[in-house]
Amino acid sequence: MADLPFHDRTDFDDADRGFVAKLTPALIRAADGKVVWDNDAYAFLDADCPPTAHPSLWRQAQLCAKQGLYEVTDGIYQVRGLDLANMTLVEGERGVIVIDPLISTECAAAALRLYRDHRGDRPVTALIYTHSHVDHFGGARGVTDGDGIPVIAPARFMEHAVSENVHAGTAMNRRAAYMYGQFLPRDPEGRLGCGLGMGASTGTVSLVPPTLDVTRTGQEETVDGVRIVFQLTPGTEAPAEMNFLFPGHRALCLAENATHNLHNVLTLRGAPVRDTRVWARYLTEAIALFADQADVAFASHHWPTWGPERIVTFLSQQRDLYAYLHDQTLRLLNSGLTGPEIAETMQLPPALEQAWHTRGYYGSVSHNVKAIYQRYLGWFDGNPAHLWEYPPVEQARRYVEAFGGTSAVVALAGGYIQEGDLRFAATLLNHAVFADPRDSAARRLLAQVYTRLGHGAENATWRNFYLTGAQELAGGPSPAATDTAPPGLLNALTPAQLFDSLAIRVNGPSAWTEHFTIDWHLTDTSPGEHHRTTMSNGALIHEQSPSGGSPDLTLRLTKDRLLGLLTGDTDRGLDHDGDPAVLQRLIAVLETPTPDFAIVTP
16 A cells, blocks of 8 residues: 555546536435435545545545536536436537436436536436446436437346346345445444445436437437447446447547446446456457547546546556456466455556556455456355355354354454454354354454454445444344335336246245236237236246136236236236136235345344
8 A cells, every 4th residue: 555656646636627516515305305415424534544444445535525517528517426426418509418317316406407507507408328227327307207308328228227136136235235335424434435436325216218229339329419429338337338439529438337446347235247358348449449539538437537648548457457357367267266265366467556546446356356256167166165065154153163162262353353363353253143143242343343344445345344244233234225126117127027026026935835827918008918927836937928828817907007016006906807816825925025134143
């Protein structure tokens, strides 16, 4: 850390460049008065770095906490610091094109108001989603209802936007509360953002469906008189993502493919593992396609980079970062090293170590290397001893017994803490807590170890995980932060996706002896859709447009009524043929997910 170039203030100059105005106060509320965003809570970052924070992370948090309206170049503006992502506004002939309208409608509306206060009451003439993550589309209805304007997105956007967080949504949402430190205090001992931004807003999530898909690199569109050239980048930071150039402005949008930190290959909240090989290749392609046509490059997070030479350096180093992690992980796994061994061995080249924008504030070299290993070889490292290990509680009980009991384990952990080996102390104390969750001494000491590990972490998401773990050891699991699948996303699910989400709620053992078939005729689709679900050996099987057969129950209903039915609204009558009790048999074997399950204790 001593070798990092803290004297280099270029990022601070870039983050301040083009500043127009702040939102004052930077406090955004929902209609019911609930605070959904408070950037003023991070005013403490104006002070020098305290001993409870890694200086490099403190620096990143200071940069990410800057908020307001900024001019990127003539005719292009960004609102930064009013949600996890940036909202970009491109002025056209008749109005303004909005790129990535944040997570919440409340935050998006506040960002648009800030822009209009200083640039005039221009109508929104188009909407562009750079990719399929909710922080880039959830606030859409805060800026427009669609109203016949073009809504542009990369191919397969809807498929990924509405499904990524549904199937494993409950678990991902629970872990996201750890990753973003949602319940941590905003102070020098608590949350310092997440490296990518200051955190996620908690307002109303919405979605305006795209009207125009970008299906190929080189596709051009003229929107409100503004020419745009697109580059598809599927499988990079998101399964559906795209970069694009505004030739008339000499401005390049890099979506979330190149930001001012090392990104996640596998997020700590959970997601499909991203492909660092294609990620690097698309950055190479972006350089070839656009570098000589751009004077500024901006992204969906952080601050822009100005100047052709600096843009090429920035993109090349970002490209080299993902390529190096990919290739060296493969080299070492082919030499027999496991994921944790490679993570411990991996060191970036000096030029990348010294570049601020490649530091691991959001992703980390350690967990990204393990993700690359997982993408190729899965969870098993080939060692037979790891093939059939006990689950955490049973393993912990045996370890603690072998060590001589909980008090002996706690005493041993104390020795490792004194020696400064917090990593192994955490391992020992985790076994003690899982073996006996009621042992207050073990819980208290583990919380202290997690706190010290968190305060020493350069990676913001690691810090949030450690500090949230310490918090929950003391006070128990936090309440569920947000809806697993907000109504704005549930309404966008296709009927097939709705039935898939229903199938994973079936309690298999409870349904072993059940066998029935329900036909679902949707009356408000054109042409009317016909679906069939069959309960067979504890599995709910879905077919679309089935032929033949004699269902036990036939239902005729709208898609909205289907959604209500599958989310618990069973009181209203239904147009049906057959035995209505079959529907109750289905409902009887459905489980409701547990949104606040324990993580740091069994």
